[in-house]
Amino acid sequence: MKNEKFDLENLPRENIFKVPDNYFDELPMRVQARTSGKAKRIPLVSWSKQRTWASVAACSTIAILGYFTLMPKQDSLGNEALSGVQNTEIVNYLIQENINQTDVAEQFENNKSTKFKDSELLDNLNVTDKDILQSIDTEHIQEEI
Amino acid sequence: MxxxxxxxxxxxxxxxxxxxxxxxxxxxxxxxxxxxxxxxxxxxxxxxxxxxxxxxxxxxxxxxxxxxxxxxxxxxxxxxxxxxxxxxxxxxxxxxxxLPINDITEELSNKLEDSDMISGDEIQLKLQKALLTLPDKQRLVFNMKYFDEMKYEEIAEITGTSVGALKASYHLAVKKVEEHLKNSPF
Structure with a gap:
């Protein structure tokens, strides 16, 4: 039959589909049961474009609000964490880690974003004038003078 | 009753x-x-x-x-x-x-082969499979004209399409199906 002209009009028109036994006897009763409300259908949660977009929008809003309210700022974390630490403990820690005052001062100097002024820096380090004098190259100062 | x-x-x-x-x-x-x-x-x-x-x-x-x-x-x-x-x-x-259209066609075609609610000789199954290759609306027009033997005027009233467009659609559908059956191995 391949490659021959096929004429649909000559083909018998058969219904190849079948239904379960007594299907058409029962269908009117099943429809009637639904129209009279005896068998209410349970609503199915089906995919809906609007619901999907609404969910995405809600999740995004929660994520944005959560980020700005719950995520701690870097600055505040640092200040709050250090506010509860005694200066003497910091000094002891620096000594233990073998970090001298010059290293600390250089670190602050290199950090452009620091808000400390030089005087505040010295206050925070809790150093005395005597300590400063010991640390500074006096010959260099004398040359400046 | x-x-x-x-x-x-x-x-x-x-x-x-x-x-x-x-x-x-x-x-x-x-x-x-x-x-x-x-x-x-x-x-x-x-x-x-x-x-x-x-x-x-x-x-x-x-x-x-x-x-x-x-x-x-x-x-x-x-x-x-x-x-x-x-x-x-x-x-x-x-x-x-x-799913692309081909996958739906394949899914329905598999149902034709696997369902115990379908009977018929091979040529009738081939015809149904060939019909699945048509766009849905064209298949609909073909079914109403070929199997239900409805008048174009009645189909036009149901589908909201002009009689002329329906005639063209059915003619094309018949050609496509005959071509598909001609090239299908039996």
């Missing part, structure tokens, strides 16, 4: 009266259920889907019958509801699974 089948106007008249509403609607379902079911079944292939859509068609008819103006026959009005149910179902199926 009553001895005498009610006419459309008798069904509508009885449906308008609260006491006979259920009886009238039951008669309507009994008269048109087979036409509607087979119309749907040929489109969706699967019996369970066809059963669900047939029930939905009659539920919508129940809700809308009160406002039915009688501008068309009850039969064409029901066919229109059933046709919309079918096309929406097939479109939803494609959207839900993000």
């Amino acid at each position: 009553t001895d005498k089948q009610l006419t459309d106007s008798e069904i509508l008249a009885k449906f308008a009266v609260a006491e006979t509403r259920n009886f009238a609607f039951n008669q309507l379902v009994r008269i048109y259920q087979q036409k509607i079911y087979w119309h749907i079944r040929k489109m969706v292939i699967d019996h369970d889907d066809a059963d669900d859509l047939t029930q939905e068609t009659f539920i919508k008819a129940w809700k809308g019958l009160e406002n039915f103006k009688g501008e068309s026959q009850l039969f064409t009005w029901l066919y229109r509801i059933a046709t919309n149910e079918c096309l929406n179902h097939l479109a939803k199926k494609k959207r839900r699974f993000f």
Whole structure:
């Protein structure tokens, strides 16, 4: 039959589909049961474009609000964490880690974003004038003078 | 089952009266259920889907019958509801699974082969498979013209398409199906 002209009009028109036994006897009763409300259908949660977009929008809003309210700022974390630490403990820690005052001062100097002024820096380090004098190259100062 | 089948106007008249509403609607379902079911079944292939859509068609008819103006026959009005149910179902199926048309065709084609609710010789199965390669609306027109032997005017009323466009669509569908069957190995 391949490659021959096929004429649909000559083909018998058969219904190849079948239904379960007594299907058409029962269908009117099943429809009637639904129209009279005896068998209410349970609503199915089906995919809906609007619901999907609404969910995405809600999740995004929660994520944005959560980020700005719950995520701690870097600055505040640092200040709050250090506010509860005694200066003497910091000094002891620096000594233990073998970090001298010059290293600390250089670190602050290199950090452009620091808000400390030089005087505040010295206050925070809790150093005395005597300590400063010991640390500074006096010959260099004398040359400046 | 009553001895005498009610006419459309008798069904509508009885449906308008609260006491006979259920009886009238039951008669309507009994008269048109087979036409509607087979119309749907040929489109969706699967019996369970066809059963669900047939029930939905009659539920919508129940809700809308009160406002039915009688501008068309009850039969064409029901066919229109059933046709919309079918096309929406097939479109939803494609959207839900993000499947290209070929995958849907294959899915329905597999149902033709595997379902125990389908019988028929090989050529009839080939014809059904060939029909699945047509676009849904063209397949719908083909089914109504070829199997249901409806007039173009009736199909036009159901689909809202002009008679000329329907003739062209059916002619093309026949050519495609014949070509498909000619090239199909038997």
